[in-house]
Amino acid sequence: MIVSLSNTILLCPQQQWGVAARAAWPVFGCRLKNRRVITCLNRWSRLPVRFSVGCSRRRASSVANYEGTWEDPDDGSDDSEDEDDCEEEEEEENDLDYESDWEANGNDKVVVSNADALSTRKYEEELVKEVEQMLGPEERAILEQNEAPNLDILSTEKWKPLHTFALAGQIKFMDGLLEKGYNIEHVDKDGLTPLHLAVIGKREAVISHLLRKGANPEARDQDGATPLHYAVQVGAVQTVKLLMKSKVDVNVADNEGWTPLHVAMQTRNRYIAKILLVNGADINRKNKDGNTALDLSLCYGKDFKSYDLAKMLKQVAASRSF
Numbered sequence: 285m286i287v288s289l290s291n292t293i294l295l296c297p298q299q300q301w302g303v304a305a306r307a308a309w310p311v312f313g314c315r316l317k318n319r320r321v322i323t324c325l326n327r328w329s330r331l332p333v334r335f336s337v338g339c340s341r342r343r344a345s346s347v348a349n350y351e352g353t354w355e356d357p358d359d360g361s362d363d364s365e366d367e368d369d370c371e372e373e374e375e376e377e378n379d380l381d382y383e384s385d386w387e388a389n390g391n392d393k394v395v396v397s398n399a400d401a402l403s404t405r406k407y408e409e410e411l412v413k414e415v416e417q418m419l420g421p422e423e424r425a426i427l428e429q430n431e432a433p434n435l436d437i438l439s440t441e442k443w444k445p446l447h448t449f450a451l452a453g454q455i456k457f458m459d460g461l462l463e464k465g466y467n468i469e470h471v472d473k474d475g476l477t478p479l480h481l482a483v484i485g486k487r488e489a490v491i492s493h494l495l496r497k498g499a500n501p502e503a504r505d506q507d508g509a510t511p512l513h514y515a516v517q518v519g520a521v522q523t524v525k526l527l528m529k530s531k532v533d534v535n536v537a538d539n540e541g542w543t544p545l546h547v548a549m550q551t552r553n554r555y556i557a558k559i560l561l562v563n564g565a566d567i568n569r570k571n572k573d574g575n576t577a578l579d580l581s582l583c584y585g586k587d588f589k590s591y592d593l594a595k596m597l598k599q600v601a602a603s604r605s606f
Contacts, residue, residue, distance in 0.1 A: 432464065441473040450478035451485045455493055468499050475506030483511045486520045501530040508538035516547045516556055524559055534563050541571035549580040552589050554596065561600050568601075 416424065438445050446466055449458040458478075462468060469477055479499045482490040491511075495501060502510050512532050515523040528534070537543050545565040548557040557577075561567070570576055575583075581593040 433461070435461075435466070444470060444472050444478075446470060446478045447472055447476070447481050450487065450490050450494065451481040453485075453487050453490055455490060458490070458493075462497060468494065468497055469503060471505075475504070477503045477505075479503060479511050480505060480509075480514060483514045483520065483523055484518060486518060486523065488520075488522055488526070491523055491526060495526075495530060501527055501532050502536065504538075507540075510536050510538075510544075512536065512544050513538060513542070513547055516544045516553070516560070517551060519551060519553055519556065521556060521559070524556055528559070528563050534560055535566050535569060537569070537571070541573075543569050543571075543577075545569070545577045546571055546575075546580060549577045549593060552581075552584070552593065554589075554593060557593065558596065561596075567597050 419427065433445070435445060446458060446461050446468070447470075449455075449461070471477055477499065479491065479494050479501070480503065482494060501512075504510055510532065512524065512527050512534070513536075515527060535543050535545075543565065545557060545560050545567070546569075548560055557565075565577075567577055578594060578597045581597065582590055584590045
């Protein structure tokens with residue numbers, strides 16, 4: 285769109301300011317091509333008003349909204365040819381932009397990824413050569429004999445590779461062992477499975493991964509404690525919710541008769557206790573010492589937390605009695 289100020293307009297100062305204010309936005313608020321500048325000097329206030337004219341990507345407001353008469357000065361040029369030139373330049377620029385975007389999103393990424401892959405392979409090859417030169421004959425023989433992980437040498441009764449990877453959050457190496465047939469329910473000397481250790485370490489990503497791989501969410505250690513017991517003990521709220529979704533027994537008891545709700549009262553974690561209660565935890569279940577969860581909550585003495593937990597348990601008991 286071409287906008288210009290004719291030199292034949294005679295406007296009062298108030299009209300000139302109004303025209304300038306309204307004309308400034310559609311002209312200057314957009315990107316112009318083939319721009320020409322016209323400067324008009326106000327005879328009364330001596331303030332110059334500058335107008336830029338030319339083609340814009342964004343359509344300006346109608347000229348009919350402005351006061352006065354707007355017309356292009358007769359400079360002997362053909363308006364239609366100017367507009368066609370502007371449109372051709374826009375199309376060329378759009379084509380260039382499209383080509384640039386395509387190259388940036390396609391070819392450049394391919395080139396960078398290929399370069400990274402070549403650089404990585406080259407580094408690995410150089411590393412292998414360097415290490416082989418550094419190793420002695422006996423060390424090199426051990427390396428040649430163990431193309432696959434030697435789990436007999438890598439494991440002890442306490443330190444198991446899969447347990448270590450689970451606790452360290454090394455899902456990639458953990459999957460490598462599972463693909464080679466390593467038992468996902470393998471236990472250490474304390475009867476803990478990799479899932480137990482992942483829960484103790486609050487490794488939520490590992491916990492989800494092990495459950496998807498088929499790990500037993502109700503596996504017991506040598507004391508009869510399940511992953512839910514440990515999740516409550518370490519205060520892992522998200523893990524407790526995740527195990528609830530796996531349909532574990534919320535009232536499961538260990539060898540001492542302690543349920544997860546007993547453990548929640550010991551840790552004085554009101555939020556986790558509430559989750560267990562909502563999912564059906566039995567407030568009347570007694571451990572081998574004959575204590576309920578309410579009894580344990582009162583054993584800490586007369587402090588606010590004791591009263592708070594006792595009130596919650598009493599309210600739940602009253603609501604379930606109806």
